[in-house]
Amino acid sequence: MSEEIILDVKDLRTSFFVDDFEVKAVDGVSFKLPKGKTIGIVGESGSGKSITALSILRLLEKPGKIVGGEINFKGNDLTKASEQEIRSIRGNEISMIFQEPMTSLNPVYTVGQQIRETLKVHQGLGKEQGMEKGVELLKLVGIPSPQERIKQYPHELSGGMRQRVMIAMALACNPELLIADEPTTALDVTIQAQILELINELQEELGMSVIMITHDMGVVAETCDYVAVMYGGKVVEYADVKTIFKDPKHPYTVGLLNSIPRHDIDVDELEPIRGSVPSPKNMPNGCRFAPRCPFATDLCMEELPDLGDVSDENLVRCWIYSERWDGDPEVKEHGPKRTT
């Protein structure tokens, strides 16, 4: 990659300390995001996607804490930034939109008041300029009759409208990086498509870099350039989007792909991954995915594989691709199969 790297996360570790017990929600996550590109962070519920995102802006709530690693944003390690430095970055250079559009806006302030606030803190815009810019932003995110909408309270807007307002607010100061944490999960399918398209368009128009968090491979296909697949607080596969779909290496990635509905196959043929995500309280010692993996061997149960190069395109955390693989050589030869 010769492009400028805007965000370089190295071995990020974030834990929750509950009753003297350390819940390792994010356990050594690394990825790089080139400027102007979109990286998808994919994984099932509980794999640590949101906590990774919140760690970047240091928005973790007690008892959560970053316990190790680096988050280099334009060469500046955010884990070491002062409160004041991180505040001047939040909502300004890095913005975030959340999973829950219905509850993410403050119910007692109008849309305009909430957008103006961001403009005031970072750009010192007064009431009138703020209002003007606010209307412009609402127009940008495709809200009809922005002049009226800006005076309304969140409860007067639908979920899709509220998420648009959140996006408008996030874009207020032309951020270089937008973190979108499952921006469409809570919305209707048609609205989902509109919001994703909006983010795509705006990214091209404004040249933002985007972290798109989702558990939906379909969303990845539509929006991302790179993909980090997370499982049990770790990245298990990292590759560009084409490679992920054409030549996935990790059995979990393959499982995710096999469970996407496609119009040309019957729903009955879908193969959801058996079992469920382990709770961080009793993580398996070896490969986190071993209890659910169809290829798991004794080695997998006992020792955690590293995230290593498998080909020029993929970084994979799986024993299948190592010298020490003690399972079926057939699998090593052909890799796990996509059935869809």
Added chain:
Amino acid sequence: MFQFIVRRLFQLIPVLLGVTILVFSLMHLSPGNPAHIIAGESAPESTVQQIEERLGLNDPIPVQYANFLKDVVTLDFGNSWRTSLPVSTELWPKFWVTFELAIYSTIFSIFLGLIAGIISAVRQYSVADVSIMLVALFGLSMPNFWLGLMLMQWFSINLGWLPPTGWGTPEQIIMPVFTLGTMGAAVIARMTRSSMLDVITQDYIRTARAKGLKEKVVIYRHALKNALIPVVTVVGLQFGGLLAGAVLTESVFAINGMGKLVVDRILARDFPVVQAAVLVMAVVFVFVNLIVDVSYKFLNKRIDLD
């Protein structure tokens, strides 16, 4: 908003009508002939009858009630049966004393309660939080006449810093306001704390932080305004208790207010004064609740105005 207030004012009419019926019945159904009491123990029967006639006590009850209602509507309650002074002359000075006591106590409890509750919530489980909640529990469980007597013992008798009785000078005001306001402060502190703790974990607080706002702004602009919504209701409810508590506090500190007046005149069967006093208290109570409702709506934009 304006329409809402007007509508609420109209809704007050049946409530106040109910109050007049209640006050009237309580006075007229309780035993003891006022004419007897006014005339004195040893007065001859003819004097008693004369008095009864003059006061209209021989009229049928509905007629007496109608006369009372007429007084209410014209805001003229006539003269006291006890002192023959106009009821308003008797009432207003006492009313202002109690009103001041109630208002100062409310302000005191809101201020203290809010500040203590916010500190507690923002530093949950800290030493400050634990001590505040302990003191609040104490304030809540202490009967206010007892608190009043303890304060008096310490600050008036032992230390001699404050005058034990009366009302008017700043020194005289301190102890009664503290006595009457403590319970409310405790309730408001607890309510504010739990409401703040609830609000602080809401998604929109995270949004506010994600915008790059200072923690102070997040707490005071984004969290507090939401947290106040349930607290406002509590303040309204407290006020009712406060009026009742004022009567006790007045008697502890020998303050010459409504409480003392009403008690004295009930014993003296001074119907006009008692009826007017209770009615005034009811009106104040009802209006305070109206103010609470209006501010509730003002704070909580999710409620439609009807």
